[in-house]
Amino acid sequence: DSGVTQTPKHLITATGQRVTLRCSPRSGDLSVYWYQQSLDQGLQFLIQYYNGEERAKGNILERFSAQQFPDLHSELNLSSLELGDSALYFCASSGPKGNTGELFFGEGSRLTVL
Amino acid sequence: GDSVTQMEGPVTLSEEAFLTINCTYTATGYPSLFWYVQYPGEGLQLLLKATKADDKGSNKGFEATYRKETTSFHLEKGSVQVSDSAVYFCALRGIQGAQKLVFGQGTRLTINP
Numbered sequence: 001d002s003g004v005t006q007t008p009k010h011l012i013t014a015t016g017q018r019v020t021l022r023c024s025p026r027s028g029d030l031s032v033y034w035y036q037q038s039l040d041q042g043l044q045f046l047i048q049y050y051n052g053e054e055r056a057k058g059n060i061l062e063r064f065s066a067q068q069f070p071d072l073h074s075e076l077n078l079s080s081l082e083l084g085d086s087a088l089y090f091c092a093s094s095g096p097k098g099n100t101g102e103l104f105f106g107e108g109s110r111l112t113v114l
Numbered sequence: 115g116d117s118v119t120q121m122e123g124p125v126t127l128s129e130e131a132f133l134t135i136n137c138t139y140t141a142t143g144y145p146s147l148f149w150y151v152q153y154p155g156e157g158l159q160l161l162l163k164a165t166k167a168d169d170k171g172s173n174k175g176f177e178a179t180y181r182k183e184t185t186s187f188h189l190e191k192g193s194v195q196v197s198d199s200a201v202y203f204c205a206l207r208g209i210q211g212a213q214k215l216v217f218g219q220g221t222r223l224t225i226n227p
Contacts, residue, residue: 002157033214042219043158043203056214062167094213101146101165101207103215106159 002033003027006106008090014114018079025072025093031055032067032074033103039089050075081113082090116141116208119217121133123201127194129227135189135221137178137204145206146170147187148215151203161189161202223224 003026013019025032034046038060045058049068054062060066063081068074088110092103121136146165150158162171167182171176176191187204202219 002159004157030156035217043195043217045216047213052174058214083133092158101213101215102148102160102163103158105150106161 002104002106004091004093004104006089006109008109010110010112011105012112012114013081015081015083017042017081017113018077019081019090021076021078021089021111023074023076023091023093023106025091026095026104027075029093029104030072030093031094032068032072032075033092034060035078035090035092036087037090037108043090046076068069077080079112081111083113086113116149116206116216118204118206118216118218121221122205123198123221124224125221126224126226127147129196129224130193132193133184133189133198133223135193135202135223137187137189137218139204139206141185141206143209143224144182145208147178148205148207149176149189150186150205150217152203152220154200158203177213185204194223195227196199196227199225202203 005024030051033048036044046060048056067075088108090108092105117140148163149161162173164171164180170179197211201220205215
């Protein structure tokens with residue numbers, strides 16, 4: 001158990017809809033990262049938050065947004081869903097700056113868009 | 115930008131065979147290097163890491179050596195087991211900017227008894 005909790009584990013929805021994925025980092029971790037894992041594109045970095053502020057942005061579509069709340073949990077919002085958004089979405093967390101760089105991953109949220 | 119290239123899979127071996135999964139990287143300076151493993155239905159978990167040149171990371175019989183001269187971090191195991199069947203990801207953390215990890219495409223490994 002990594003200590004990172006993601007909900008829901010599975011989600012099935014239709015094209016055009018909007019969903020929210022939730023992540024609770026390990027206790028004490030200030031950074032949260034979102035990754036998308038699809039069959040044809042491997043593990044793609046989406047966005048990172050550190051203590052409530054956006055720290056880095058990767059290949060995140062404009063239809064997607066995220067935020068980190070004061071209690072450090074994070075949400076990834078996916079809107080106007082398309083078939084190609086079907087993927088496994090991972091959240092990871094890490095400790096304070098200067099740590100060894102290890103990320104701790106949740107078990108993922110599997111999104112299926114029909 | 116930083117990138118990681120991994121040996122393409124899938125890789126299928128018999129139990130007790132020797133394993134090598136190649137990984138090379140492109141990055142500025144001396145990044146930290148990692149191998150993560152993903153077992154079926156689970157998230158990624160750290161297998162081993164190395165933070166400077168010539169360091170060797172090791173765990174559960176797996177080893178990888180940080181080779182700056184060849185920009186490589188190949189994963190090896192002398193005798194694989196069925197329980198090693200998983201997807202293996204090589205990753206790096208650059209020296210600049212955020213602490214995000216950049217991952218390779220992953221290599222699916224299947225070990226047959």
